[in-house]
Amino acid sequence: MTSKPYLTGHYTPVADEITATDLRVEGSLPPELSGRLIRNSHNPKPGITPTHWFKGSGMVHGIRLREGRAEWYRNRWVHTPALEGAPYLTEQGPDLTASTAGTHVIEHGGRLLALCEANLPFELTADLDTVGAYDFGGRLTSAMTAHPKEDPVTGELHFFASSPFPPHLIHHVASPDGQVLRSREVPGASAALKHDFAITEHHVVFLEGSVTFDHAEQSGIPYRWSDAQASRIGVMPRGEGGAEQVRWFEIGQGYAMHLANAYEDARGRIVVEGPSVGRAGWQRSWNWWVGAPDRGAEPNSGSRSRRWTVDLTAGTVREEQTDDLTVEFPTINDDFIGREHRYQYALSFPDDLGIGNHTLVKYDRSTGTRQLLPFGTGQLPSEALFVPAAQGAGEDAGYLLTVVSDLNADASRMLVLDASDLTLPPVATVHLPRRVPAMIHGSWIPDADLARPDADLR
Structure with a gap:
């Protein structure tokens, strides 16, 4: 049995692809929940032990809801060349199709895209089968971040490509229908x-932390903490010519893996x-990600909520x-992406000694309280x-969807929670087949988002 933490416990990979229909539901599924909850993560094939959690092949898990029913659950590997062992680095340079495709999955322009930041996206069907690498009709020749941002007002998709070699950062914008604009x-x-x-209404915001490229790193993810690497925030105006006006502001040492929002x-x-996280938190998280001995280490050790306020006039x-x-894993009501939000959600982990249980957290930024x-x-x-x-009329008038891994029952369930009050019992519970x-x-x-007006763009 492997001792790698990312292959044990809650993170133990599944060995096959299955489909189950007519899932058991407790409570009542709201009728507006007509669509698919699709989640992604690393799930190496049986017998394969990746050198880093992030190196495991991607597998998507989907739950289909419609008319108050949970119609199906299915899981599928994202069938990229890397799943069959193709290397990322070749004699011709990086193969942008040799992706784990295991970090995120989004919809844009009617397409489902599985994402990994070092590669091209991979398109999936509505039933989670792999279509193939997607390059926005030949307009995308770089990798794509796993965390694109769709502006809720304009419908534009902002994303970037980051590289340890020049050019280090490229910003892309795609139209609502998936055409790369610039x-x-x-x-x-x-x-x-x-x-x-x-993103904000008028700016794009980049963060560079104290983690940088290091060719000596042997895990397959060539980055390490460096005290010599300045942490910075880059603020770039949106629109034509914005890149030339970017301003970089130095901040305290640290690394922010995920952002909740900016406005x-x-x-x-x-x-x-x-x-x-600071240096110690990053190192303990890294130890978990690579499977180095570190008693009590968690995948997000030492991660604390922070706020940076950039005064462009004062510099x-x-x-x-x-x-x-x-x-970690902060989320908001996506209708407020780039605009000031009141409510924020996150997953709380055991403390820095590995003590405690996991907790969902709701922050009210107006009152300064948490639930x-x-x-x-x-x-x-x-x-x-x-x-x-x-x-719903309020910002938190809606539902939170989360999938719970339960080691005690060797089972999982999807919870539909009332986002306005986490102390209430679940609105509905969908029992999953594994x-x-x-x-x-x-x-x-949502079902309405999977309409494809231009099926030949790929």
Whole structure:
């Protein structure tokens, strides 16, 4: 039996692809939940032990809801060349199709895309079968971040490509129907690891932390913490010519893997929020990701909520820790991407000694309070995704969807929670046919979003 933490417990891979129909539901599924909850994570084939958690092949898990029923669950590997052993680096250079495709899955322009930041996206069918590498009709010749941002007002998709070699950062914008409108190199970027970013109404925000390219790293993910690498926030105006106007602001050492949101406040300052780790937290997380001995290490050790406020006029940044919980996977109501939000959700992990259980957290930024939904020993919920209620008027009027891995029962269930009050019992519980491994990111895809106006673009 392997001792790698990312192949044991909640993260134990499944060995096959299955389909199950007519899932058992407790409670009542809201009728507006007509679509698919699709989640993605690393699931190497049986007998394969990757050198890093992020090197495992991607597998998507989907739950189909319609008319108050849970019609099916299915899981499928993303069938990329890497799944069959094709190397990323070749004599001709990187193979952008040799992807794990195991970090995220989104919909844009009617297409489902499985994402991994070092490669091209991979298109999936509505039934989660693999179509193939997708390059936006030949317009995308670089990798694509696993964390694109769709502007809820314009429908544009912002994404980037990051590389340890020049050009270090390219910003892309695609139209609502999936046509790449522009691609621009962002000046001043470094080889620092860039995993997530943010948009505001008028700006694009990049973060470079104290983790940078290091060719000596042997895990297959060539990045390490470096005290010599300055942490910075880059603020770039949106629109034509914005890249040439990017400004970089140095901040305190740290690394932010994921951002909750960014927006422009009433004074025109850029406010950015998300969990961040220091050197010790990064190293303990890295030890978990590579399977190095480290008692009590968690995949998100030492991650605390932070806020950076960038004053473009004064040329200054104020940063502060906003909470003391160990949290990751922040989410919001996506209708507020790039605009000021009140509510924020996250997954709380055991503390830095590995003590405690997992908890879903709801933050109210207006009152400064938080609400906790703790889970028992042996239970790990996934990143919580917000879905608006049909008649909802408030920002938190809707549902949170999360998939719980339960080691005690060797089973999983999908919870539909009332996002307005986490202390209420679940609105509905969908019992899944197997224990679903702990996953990284995913999306709720309403049925209306899977219409494909231009099926020949790929």
